[in-house]
Amino acid sequence: MFSSKEVFKEEFIEKLESMQGKTVEEATNIDKYQALGHMIREYSNKNWMATNTCYFEKHEKQVYYFSMEFLLGKLMESNLMNLGVRGVCEEGLHELGIRLDDIEAQEPDAGLGNGGLGRLAACFLDSLASLHLPGHGCGIRYKYGLFEQKIVDGYQVELPEYWLKEGNIWEIRRSNLAVEVRFGGEVRMEEQNGRWYFLHEKYESVLAVPYDVPVIGYKNKTVNTLRLWSAESNIRDFDFQTLNKRDYHKILEYKRSVESISELLYPDDSNHEGKILRLKQQYFFVSAGLQSIIRSYRKLEDTLVDFHRKVAIHINDTHPALAIPELMRILMDEEGMDWDEAWKITVQTISYTNHTTLSEALERWPVDIFKPLLPRIYMIVDEINERFCRELWEKYPGDWERIHKMAILADGQVKMAHLAIAGSHSVNGVAEVHTEILKAREMKEFYELSPDKFNNKTNGITHRRWLLNTNPRLAGLITETIGDRWIQHPAELLHLRKAANDNSFQERTAQIKQQNKENLARMIKDKSGLLVDTQSIFDVQVKRLHAYKRQILNVLHIMDLYNRLRANPNLDTVPRTFIFGAKAAPGYHLAKSVIKLINTVAAKVNRDKTIQGKLKIVFLENYRVSLAEKIIPAADISEQISAASKEASGTGNMKFMMNGAITLGTLDGANVEIHREVGDNNIFIFGLTVEEALSCYAGGGYRAKDIYNRDLRIKTVLDQLVNGFFSDDGVQFNDIYYSLLTNNDEFFVLKDFSSYARAHQMVDDAYRNKKRWYEMSIINIAHSGKFSSDRTVSEYAEHIWNIHPVTIS
Numbered sequence: 001m002f003s004s005k006e007v008f009k010e011e012f013i014e015k016l017e018s019m020q021g022k023t024v025e026e027a028t029n030i031d032k033y034q035a036l037g038h039m040i041r042e043y044s045n046k047n048w049m050a051t052n053t054c055y056f057e058k059h060e061k062q063v064y065y066f067s068m069e070f071l072l073g074k075l076m077e078s079n080l081m082n083l084g085v086r087g088v089c090e091e092g093l094h095e096l097g098i099r100l101d102d103i104e105a106q107e108p109d110a111g112l113g114n115g116g117l118g119r120l121a122a123c124f125l126d127s128l129a130s131l132h133l134p135g136h137g138c139g140i141r142y143k144y145g146l147f148e149q150k151i152v153d154g155y156q157v158e159l160p161e162y163w164l165k166e167g168n169i170w171e172i173r174r175s176n177l178a179v180e181v182r183f184g185g186e187v188r189m190e191e192q193n194g195r196w197y198f199l200h201e202k203y204e205s206v207l208a209v210p211y212d213v214p215v216i217g218y219k220n221k222t223v224n225t226l227r228l229w230s231a232e233s234n235i236r237d238f239d240f241q242t243l244n245k246r247d248y249h250k251i252l253e254y255k256r257s258v259e260s261i262s263e264l265l266y267p268d269d270s271n272h273e274g275k276i277l278r279l280k281q282q283y284f285f286v287s288a289g290l291q292s293i294i295r296s297y298r299k300l301e302d303t304l305v306d307f308h309r310k311v312a313i314h315i316n317d318t319h320p321a322l323a324i325p326e327l328m329r330i331l332m333d334e335e336g337m338d339w340d341e342a343w344k345i346t347v348q349t350i351s352y353t354n355h356t357t358l359s360e361a362l363e364r365w366p367v368d369i370f371k372p373l374l375p376r377i378y379m380i381v382d383e384i385n386e387r388f389c390r391e392l393w394e395k396y397p398g399d400w401e402r403i404h405k406m407a408i409l410a411d412g413q414v415k416m417a418h419l420a421i422a423g424s425h426s427v428n429g430v431a432e433v434h435t436e437i438l439k440a441r442e443m444k445e446f447y448e449l450s451p452d453k454f455n456n457k458t459n460g461i462t463h464r465r466w467l468l469n470t471n472p473r474l475a476g477l478i479t480e481t482i483g484d485r486w487i488q489h490p491a492e493l494l495h496l497r498k499a500a501n502d503n504s505f506q507e508r509t510a511q512i513k514q515q516n517k518e519n520l521a522r523m524i525k526d527k528s529g530l531l532v533d534t535q536s537i538f539d540v541q542v543k544r545l546h547a548y549k550r551q552i553l554n555v556l557h558i559m560d561l562y563n564r565l566r567a568n569p570n571l572d573t574v575p576r577t578f579i580f581g582a583k584a585a586p587g588y589h590l591a592k593s594v595i596k597l598i599n600t601v602a603a604k605v606n607r608d609k610t611i612q613g614k615l616k617i618v619f620l621e622n623y624r625v626s627l628a629e630k631i632i633p634a635a636d637i638s639e640q641i642s643a644a645s646k647e648a649s650g651t652g653n654m655k656f657m658m659n660g661a662i663t664l665g666t667l668d669g670a671n672v673e674i675h676r677e678v679g680d681n682n683i684f685i686f687g688l689t690v691e692e693a694l695s696c697y698a699g700g701g702y703r704a705k706d707i708y709n710r711d712l713r714i715k716t717v718l719d720q721l722v723n724g725f726f727s728d729d730g731v732q733f734n735d736i737y738y739s740l741l742t743n744n745d746e747f748f749v750l751k752d753f754s755s756y757a758r759a760h761q762m763v764d765d766a767y768r769n770k771k772r773w774y775e776m777s778i779i780n781i782a783h784s785g786k787f788s789s790d791r792t793v794s795e796y797a798e799h800i801w802n803i804h805p806v807t808i809s
């Protein structure tokens, strides 16, 4: 159907007729989007089936990436691109008087994630399929993705994101593959022929129904599967005996309570509360996922003794760590294995990625919630803990403190990170410096116990989405210059290095950046009415709002810059446009205050004519993947300013670098490796190092008040938080002021301020020399290949999963 534009046109017209009963003239953009979407899926179905058949017949080892979040964004453009049919499609539609862009604009973002962790899972899926690797995703089909953000009077307002309103063209519901997941009830032990059996009774039965989404590799035949589970009531099995048959309301209530399991994504502020529904979600998708993997494995093998040779299961953070006791349960209770054999298989099957060192983000479940909800799983966790502590006792006799610290069950809590480490053969951090911190601090005792488990896999992003699709002009220039091998071998972007100093290449890179900035400026004008100067430096910070990411440092610096401009309107600065995008978790008050502050400062600054347009501030609402795709290609400066030691890796930093923005950042997370790649002269580094930050924490922090009293610029901006200088609506920012001064600035905002301001001055100086600037920009693009998720996924495949490419015939 995509063999030529003529064939395409014919089939598209037919599809509109058969699906919508409309002609091209009558069809709405949604109709056209649906029709095209179905054509793409039908077209990829052949390869999807071929891929499944091939994996089945060759019985190759497969990996399943378990993640509570998959932040997919839109899929139409990348699917067309990966299938290699976007050109045909665009031309055919053009001849029908339709713009492909208008159709693609209809697609809602699949926002089934909060931020970096969920987007990482989505990038990995693209790389797995594009590298011919047999790897699939397993997650939850949330009815509501991450909330939609509106800004009203400068405040964040959250609206439900009902992304399934028009249906989801990419999914196939497979009710025949539904499985049962059991909650609550009791476990009865029974002895038969010298063996103990564990019978789970009086449980609540939930039906897990899979929705499969094809994951299409780049111009190869591989189509892997993302399986998302939806919770449905199991009315058939409903225990009608226990309630009055006429009590229809009870049935409806049961139905509602079951469906609530896959209703919404928790908006996560890295502050894990022990919410029972979240624990239900975790067990729900992990149990369903494992059951379905084992069911297909069983079609080929009689026993599960070699399970780990054919199946790898990766858990993205500790959210899916219940895969460990659940696999134990299946191997023992359903397959009849003894503990030792089941444990050996489980550990060899499972691997775990840690994503944070923030202690408030470590998941812990109160036993009071855990045990009644998952009685059999609790028994198994209890036994894992028992045996683990016994092993520790043998290794460290008498060292109660250490054993208590490492225990999986302690202080009335299930410690999910400890379970994940004990129950897997590989534990990895997501950037070198992060992995070193894990080994030296957070997980020190575990590292000492089993050093071989620990390894680093620096994160990556799919350069196909984040460069080829989102910045087609730059991608075109690159291909023209070094050929198109970089699309499948991103390390080859390094060939651009030799063009970094070439005048005409620099000029063309600059022109493309300029066009991208004009596009973004147009969007800003449309959305907010604000005119921004496209000759100004586009200085961008887009990411979740969190204290450790220090949007507040950025704002305080802008306030200071504004003060200096007011004092001296002739101050010689290159005009700047500061662009923000960020969602704050609904219950995270400080983060929401920062959003209000940004908008408050913006309102005053953007109106002030005396500063001669040298400073503009834009807050773009509802930051999400599709908005990131529009912002990042237009950025000159990438703000990656987390408090050293707090950002595990970051992936936004990689997207910006790949699009030619220069990083202004701390030596934290993957910034350290970006710095190493591009060298001192092609990045703006400031602030405390990880080592300095950690030793400062170890010494009990520093005195923020001293800096406040000593530095007039800092004192002025902090006072402006609470003296009404910026707010015409009388709003004060006492909470921010308090966190910095009274609460002693946990994230070194004041301590890093002057170093940050100096770095901004260096940006200003550097931007005046355009030749040098674009040399820097090109060097960043050239070295961004290392940060492709193709590299990351290859490392996981080789060192952790032991899986190999499979060519689909």
Ligand SMILES: *Cc1c(COP(=O)(O)O)cnc(C)c1O
Pocket (backbone or CB within 6 Å): 114, 115, 116, 119, 542, 543, 544, 623, 624, 625, 628, 649, 650, 651, 652, 653, 655
């Ligand atoms: C990449 C990405 C992130 C992660 O950004 P960081 O700067 O690494 O925190 C968050 N949200 C969206 C929508 C993204 O695309």
